[in-house]
Amino acid sequence: MSILDFLIKKKQPLTPEEIQKQNQMQAFRAGIMSIRDMISPSSFEVTFDYIKLGDTFARTLFVYEYPRFLNSGWLSEIINVDIILDLSMHIYPQNTESTLKKLRSKSSQVESSLVMEAEKGLTRNPFLEATYADIEDLRDNITTGLAKMFQQGIYVTIYADSLDKLNEDTQSLENLFGIHMVFTKHANLQMEQGFNTCLPMGKDELSINRNMDTEAVSVSFPFVSSTLTNNEGILYGANKINNSLIIFDRFKLQNYNSVILATSGAGKSYAAKLEILRQLMFDADAIVIDPEKEFEELCEAVGGSYINIHLNSEQILNPFDLPQNVSDFEDQRDALRSNIIILNGLLRVMLGDLTDEEKNILDKALVETYAAKGITEDPATHHLTPPLMSDLKNVLESMPGGESMALRLNKFTDGTFSGLFNDYTNVSLANRFVCFSIRDLEEDLRPIAMYSTLNFIWTKVKSDKRKRLLVVDEAWMLMKYEDSAQFLYSVAKRGRKYYLGTTVIGQDIGDFLKSEYGKPLISNASLSLLLKQHPSQADLIKEVFDLTDAERNFLLSCETGEGLFIAGLNHAIIQVIRSETEDELVTTDPEQLKELEEEYEEE
Numbered sequence: 001m002s003i004l005d006f007l008i009k010k011k012q013p014l015t016p017e018e019i020q021k022q023n024q025m026q027a028f029r030a031g032i033m034s035i036r037d038m039i040s041p042s043s044f045e046v047t048f049d050y051i052k053l054g055d056t057f058a059r060t061l062f063v064y065e066y067p068r069f070l071n072s073g074w075l076s077e078i079i080n081v082d083i084i085l086d087l088s089m090h091i092y093p094q095n096t097e098s099t100l101k102k103l104r105s106k107s108s109q110v111e112s113s114l115v116m117e118a119e120k121g122l123t124r125n126p127f128l129e130a131t132y133a134d135i136e137d138l139r140d141n142i143t144t145g146l147a148k149m150f151q152q153g154i155y156v157t158i159y160a161d162s163l164d165k166l167n168e169d170t171q172s173l174e175n176l177f178g179i180h181m182v183f184t185k186h187a188n189l190q191m192e193q194g195f196n197t198c199l200p201m202g203k204d205e206l207s208i209n210r211n212m213d214t215e216a217v218s219v220s221f222p223f224v225s226s227t228l229t230n231n232e233g234i235l236y237g238a239n240k241i242n243n244s245l246i247i248f249d250r251f252k253l254q255n256y257n258s259v260i261l262a263t264s265g266a267g268k269s270y271a272a273k274l275e276i277l278r279q280l281m282f283d284a285d286a287i288v289i290d291p292e293k294e295f296e297e298l299c300e301a302v303g304g305s306y307i308n309i310h311l312n313s314e315q316i317l318n319p320f321d322l323p324q325n326v327s328d329f330e331d332q333r334d335a336l337r338s339n340i341i342i343l344n345g346l347l348r349v350m351l352g353d354l355t356d357e358e359k360n361i362l363d364k365a366l367v368e369t370y371a372a373k374g375i376t377e378d379p380a381t382h383h384l385t386p387p388l389m390s391d392l393k394n395v396l397e398s399m400p401g402g403e404s405m406a407l408r409l410n411k412f413t414d415g416t417f418s419g420l421f422n423d424y425t426n427v428s429l430a431n432r433f434v435c436f437s438i439r440d441l442e443e444d445l446r447p448i449a450m451y452s453t454l455n456f457i458w459t460k461v462k463s464d465k466r467k468r469l470l471v472v473d474e475a476w477m478l479m480k481y482e483d484s485a486q487f488l489y490s491v492a493k494r495g496r497k498y499y500l501g502t503t504v505i506g507q508d509i510g511d512f513l514k515s516e517y518g519k520p521l522i523s524n525a526s527l528s529l530l531l532k533q534h535p536s537q538a539d540l541i542k543e544v545f546d547l548t549d550a551e552r553n554f555l556l557s558c559e560t561g562e563g564l565f566i567a568g569l570n571h572a573i574i575q576v577i578r579s580e581t582e583d584e585l586v587t588t589d590p591e592q593l594k595e596l597e598e599e600y601e602e603e
Contacts (some may be wrong), residue, residue, distance in 0.1 A: 030090045040492040050166060056159055057166040060187040060194025061173070062208045063154040067181035072219045074180050075154075080241040083169045083175060088198040092209065094149040100142060106596075107135045109352070138213055150217050156184070157198040169452050174470040186354060234278040236271075236529070236565060237574040246565055246574055251284070253526040253567070256501030258491050261509055261522075261541070262531030267561045268505050269294045271529055272471055273586035275503070277302070280433060284467045284501075288435040289453055291446060291474040294437045301585050304433030309449055310440035311416065318421040319346055319374070319452050320386040322375070323462040336377050340366045345483030346451050351408045362404050364384035365544045367396045389413050389422040417430060417445065421452060429460045447477045451484045458491055461498045470523055473502045476511035479518055493524070519544060529574070531563035532553055547571075 016021070041054035050059040064230055079087060110132045117125055158173060160166035170186075177184050193205035224414035251258050262268040273295060276286045280302060288295045299306045307315050320343070320541065323335050343366055354362065369392045375381045390413040391494040396402035407449030413422045438449045446599035449471075457470060470491070478484040492502040504521060512518030522528070522544060533541055533555040552566055565574040578586070 001482065010341070014309060025567050027078040042426050046192045047488075049186055049188055049191070050163070051195055055155070056161065057163055057191050057194060058191075059156055059170055060155060060157045060167055060191055060198060060206075060207055061184040062156075062187055062194065063177070063182055063184050063210075064208060065183040065545050066210060066216075070180060070182075070219045074182075077222050078156070080175070083173060085173070086157045086159075086198040088155045088157075088220055090153040090155075090197075090202075090204040090209070092332075092347070093153060093220070094211075096142060096148065098599075099149040100139065103135055103139050103142070105420070107132065107139065110135065119573040124537055124551065128307070130303050141213065148216040150212050150214070152212045152220070153204055153206065153209040154220070155187075155197050155208075157195055157290045159578050160420050182557075191196040210360065216379060225413060232571045234275065234282060235577070236275070237561075240562070240573040246525065246572060248567065249282075249489045250501050250527055251499070253495050254276065255524065256499075257495065257525040258501070258503045258527035258529065259522050259525045260503065260529045260531070260532070262507065262529075262563065263534045263537075264507055265560065266532035266563075267576060268507075268529075268531055269473060269588065270504060270561070270586055271531070272473070272505055272575065273298050274470065274578055274582060276469065277582060277585065279469050284469050286434075286469045286471065287429065287457055288433075288471045289450055289457075289473060290435050290437045291439060291450070291477065293439045294473065295438065295471075298585050299433055302433050303431075304435060305428070305431040306437065307427055308440060309420070309453070311419055311440075313419065313429050316419070316425060317384060317421070317427055317452055317456040318423065318425040320370075320388065321345060321387060321456065322382045323426055323459050324383065325463055333377065333379065335368060335379065335382055335462075336375065339455075340370075340460075342487060345487055346448070346455060347405075347409075349481050350412060350448050350450055351405055354405070357401060358405060361396070362405060364397055365402060367394060368399075369395045385424075388424070407412055410434045420445070420449065425456070427456070429464075439577045447480060447484060450478055451481075451487065454478070454484075454487060454491065456469060461495075461500050465498050468500045469499075469503065470500055473505045475506050479506075479512050479515045482515065482517075485515040485517040485521075490519045492521055508545060509537050513540065513544070526567065526574050528566040529563060530566070532556075532558050532560065 041056075043052070043054055045052040050057055052058075075087070084169070110128055114125065114132065117128070128520045138147065138149075139422065140403055142149065156173065158166060158169050160169055174184055187206060190206060196203055197205050209582075227429050229245060230249055230252065231247075233247050233252070236246045236248060238244070250258060260272055261270045276288070276295075277298065280286060286304075288299075290296070296306055298304075309315065309317075320339070322339055340363065343362060344359070347362060348359075369387045370376070372391065372395070373387050374384050376385065389409065393406045393409045393413045396406035396409065411417050412420065436453045438446050441449055454472070461468060461470075471476070472488065476486065479487045488502075488504070491500075492504070495502050504525070507514060509522070512522055528545065530541060530545065534558060538552050540547075541547065545566060547555075547564070554573065555564065561576040563574055563576075565572045566590055
């Protein structure tokens with residue numbers, strides 16, 4: 001208890017010294033800034049048609065008229081409009097008994113009006129007939145418990161930096177309401193009350209309400225917004241419409257696959273690298289097939305393994321490897337057969353077009369090549385040393401009709417390209433981030449190397465099931481050939497069984513649609529990220545992803561890092577966001593990389 005409280009309690013007069021001390025304490029308290037002082041605007045000006053909060057202008061509108069019918073979620077367009085606003089809805093339940101009395105009285109009035117007009121010989125009045133039918137339907141629903149009555153008020157406060165901008169936004173919002181035949185008015189001479197009504201305090205100081213039944217209220221509530229987020233997962237970006245965060249865990253969706261399509265320089269590799277970096281923090285491994293060395297610096301920064309495949313490379317992938325330590329019995333039994341099918345596809349890419357007779361000879365030769373090493377369909381033999389490409393060439397040379405294929409295969413076993421595919425595998429996927437670069441290969445060898453690398457990855461994925469992300473950049477190289485396109489589609493389709501999510505990156509959707517496996521590969525992905533598109537691809541993108549005209553036009557004009565994020569049937573306009581540290585790790589901008597290099601040299 002303070003001295004002042006004690007003296008008041010004792011009802012003793014204050015001495016001059018005590019009065020002076022009390023005044024000093026009050027002056028001290030008055031000089032301390034409170035939370036109210038910190039959040040309050042510098043000024044608050046109320047006028048006839050708007051209020052001014054410091055440098056911000058605000059105006060409140062209220063809804064006074066509704067149409068006979070409204071579509072469910074009609075307010076979503078208002079909420080997601082690119083205008084700064086607060087929307088407040090106040091709903092008050094009404095007493096059922098008093099409501100029924102009022103409806104009965106109103107029904108009698110309307111019925112009397114109909115009878116009187118009929119007695120006068122007037123033509124039928126559709127408005128009165130519809131009103132009478134609505135009242136009777138509502139009475140039936142309330143009586144049977146199918147509906148209840150409410151009073152509803154909808155208020156919107158618009159904010160802008162200038163009065164001209166406020167008038168412009170007000171007109172735009174009134175037009176949006178008008179599209180739905182919902183009419184609004186300014187809360188003239190009640191702007192302060194309107195502002196208070198839209199604050200999150202649950203106070204309706206305007207009290208401009210309309211009678212609504214349950215169905216009528218439900219079409220406005222809950223609000224429908226283009227928010228795309230889960231309670232867990234990684235951050236993909238920000239929703240540009242409502243500033244919400246787009247957070248997803250792709251490993252909790254129907255499948256784990258995604259597609260990134262954009263024109264050159266729109267940020268598709270940037271977005272993919274951001275996802276890899278964030279997935280690594282959530283215990284997911286990452287494997288990348290990198291045709292242009294865009295992922296090298298990120299790989300080195302996180303301590304990953306960067307494997308550069310070229311003609312003189314010491315790192316070899318043997319396509320004849322079989323999965324090891326496979327737990328699934330069906331996979332064990334089918335391991336050899338599956339790998340022979342994959343090898344058939346790889347060899348057709350390597351050798352070019354084959355006749356039906358050559359295809360049969362090649363299939364038989366592959367079986368004999370494995371058999372020569374003692375490997376059969378029995379899983380117990382799959383741990384034996386696998387054959388090499390030169391072993392297959394020798395078998396083909398000994399088979400009637402295989403000489404031509406052996407001759408074409410010679411450059412991959414004894415010729416210029418022998419260092420790529422004719423040795424035992426010495427590459428491991430033990431690191432959490434492994435990147436395969438094929439930039440230093442000849443253009444004609446890249447699709448073959450991508451196919452072989454994908455085969456190696458798939459073999460290891462089946463041998464060791466764990467949470468993984470496979471990113472295939474410039475996937476159009478695989479889509480050029482039917483066999484490699486089919487293999488990529490098969491990996492994406494079956495990856496979920498082995499906890500593998502595939503990300504396919506490309507520039508032109510037309511490159512994918514040339515293959516019969518392209519459209520299924522794209523359309524079956526759970527997540528899709530569409531960034532800036534070239535005009536020649538816009539109509540194809542619109543058709544494949546079922547976009548609106550507005551979404552199509554947006555993809556033609558959006559900035560770098562902006563686009564559409566699609567999860568199932570839900571679409572959202574996304575802005576890819578990153579931290580400063582992430583930007584330094586994933587950027588490929590030459591000027592920015594040069595500046596960073598100069599900064600490191602100075603340090």
